[in-house]
Amino acid sequence: MYQFSGKLKIFSLALILVGALGIAFSFFTAPKTVEDAKEIIANQSHGEAHGNSHDKVVEGTHSNDGHSTTQKHDTSGSHVGEGNIDKEMSAHGAHGDDSHAEHVLHQLQNRPWSAFYVALFFFLGISLLVLAFYAAQRVAQSGWSIVLFRVMEAITANIVPVSILMLVFIGLTVGHFNHMFSWMTPGTFDPSSDNYDAIVDGKTWWMNVPGWAIRSVVYLLLWNAYRWFIRKNSIAEDTANDGFKTYKKNYNASVIFLFVFMITESMMSWDWIMGLDPHWFSTLFGWYVLATLLVSALTVIAFVTIYLRSKGALPLVNDSHIHDLAKFMFGFSVFWTYLWFAQFMLIWYADIPEETTYFVARFSEYKLPFLAMVVMNFAFPVLLLLNSDFKSIPWFVVIGGVVILAGHYVDVFIMIMPATVGSQWYFGIAEISALLFFLGIFIYTTFSAFAKANAVPKGNPFLDESEHFHYYNIEHRGEGSADHH
Secondary structure (H helix, E strand, O other): OOOOOHHHHHHHHHHHHHHHHHHHHHHHOOOOOHHHHHHHHHHHHOOOOHHHHHHHHHHHHHOOOOOHHHHHHOOOOOOHHHHHHHHHHHHOOHHHHHHHHHHHHHHHHHHHHHHHHHHHHHHHHHHHHHHHHHHHHHHOOOOOOHHHHHHHHHHHOOHHHHHHHHHHHHHHHHOOOOOOOHHHOOOOOOOOOOOOOHHHHOOOOOOOHHHHHHHHHHHHHHHHHHHHHHHHHHHHHHHOOOOOHHHHHHHHHHHHHHHHHHHHHHHHHHHHOHHHOOOOOOOOHHHHHHHHHHHHHHHHHHHHHHHHHHOOOOOOOOHHHHHHHHHHHHHHHHHHHHHHHHHHHHHHHHOOHHHHHHHHHHHHHOHHHHHHHHHHHHHHHHHHHOOOHHHHOHHHHHHHHHHHHHHHHHHHHHHHHHHHOOOOOOOOHHHHHHHHHHHHHHHHHHHHHHOOOOOOOOOOOOHHHHHHHHHHHHHOOOOOHHHHO
C-alpha cells in the first residue's frame, strides 16, 4: 500500500500554516474606518487626470443601470459603475463623499473575505465534481476508469474539511461579519427603508436568509453523505462475497446521487455565486459553473494520477489512462467554451440592461483577467491537447493542466470579485494565502485517504477490462481496438 511520506505531509502542513498566517494578515491589515478608506481612495486617485476619470465615471456609472437608488446603497460592488466609485467621489459633495467612502470601505473589507471565498469555492467545487464524475463512472459501468477509482475517492476526501469551512463561512455571512451578499443588507426588503430594493424584494421567495442558509447546509450534508457511503462500500467491495450485492448497492446509490447532484449543483450556483449579483440572472449559469468545475476536477484527477503513478503506487495505470483523462480535459474545455460563448452572445445580442450589467462590470474593470481567462481555458488547451499523441505524454498533460487550472481559478475569481470588491481588486497576499491554505488541506486529505485503502479496487467486476483493454489499446491504437472492446 502507498505510504504518505513525511516530507509531503510536512509540506502540506507548511502550506496550511503559511496560508493561514497570510489570511490572518490580510484581515488584520484591511481598513477599519471610513477615514482609512478615504485615505486609500486619495492615494489611488493621485496623479490621475480629473477630466479622464470623470469621463469614465459618466460612461461606466450611468449607461447601463437605471437602478440608481439601489446602486447608492448596495454594499456589494455588483453594479456597473461601482468599479469607478473612487473616481466618482470628486464629483459629489460632502455627503456623497462619506457615502461613497463607506461603500469603498465595504469593498476593501470584503477583499480578504472574497479571496478566501474564491479559493474555498474553487476547491470545494473541484472535490464535488470529482465525486460526481466518479458517480457517473459507476452508473455508466465504465470499464476504463476502474483503476482510477481509489484516486478519485481519495480526492473526494477533501470535501469534508472544505465543507466544514463553508459552513463556518455561511454562519459568519448570516451573522453579517461581511458585506459580500448585498441582498442581506438590513432594510433591503423593507419599503420604508432607504436600503429598500424593489427588484430583490420581488425575489424574496428565494432570497431570504433562513432559506439560503438551510439550503446551503442541505447541499453540504447530501454531498458528504454520499461520499461517506460510497467510500465505505467501495472498500467493502474488495472483500465482499455476496454475489455483487455490495456493487449493486453502490450502483443504486450513485444513480440517486447523480439525480440529487444535478439539482443541488444548479441551486448552489444560484445561491453561492449568482446571489452575489442579485439583480442579474442567467438560465444557463448552473451549467456554466458545472463546466468550469468539471474541467478543473478532471485536471486534478490527471495530476494526482500522474504523481502517484510516478511513485509506483498505481501499478495498473498506463499511458492510455492518462490519454483518456486528457481527452476529457480537452472535450470539456470545448464544452466550457460553448457555454461561455452561448451565455455571452445571447446577453450581448439581447442587450437588456439587467443582463448586460454583469459583463460590462467585468469587461470594464477586469478586462485583462477576463480576456486571459478565455485564452487559458480554450485556446491553450485546444492547441496543446488537440494532437492525440500528446495526450499520452504526462509532462505535456501537466503543462496543459497547470494553465487550465489557473484559467478556471481566474474564471471563479471573475464570477465573485466584481460583485464584492468592484475595482478594489488585485492579486496579492490575500489571494495567494487562500490558495496555499486550501492547497495544503487538499494535499493532506487526498494522500492521507489514498494511503488508507488498497490502490486497486479488487472487488469491482470491470477491473479486468480496465487493466487489459488499455494495454491492448495503447499497442494497437487505431487497429480495431473498438472492436476488441
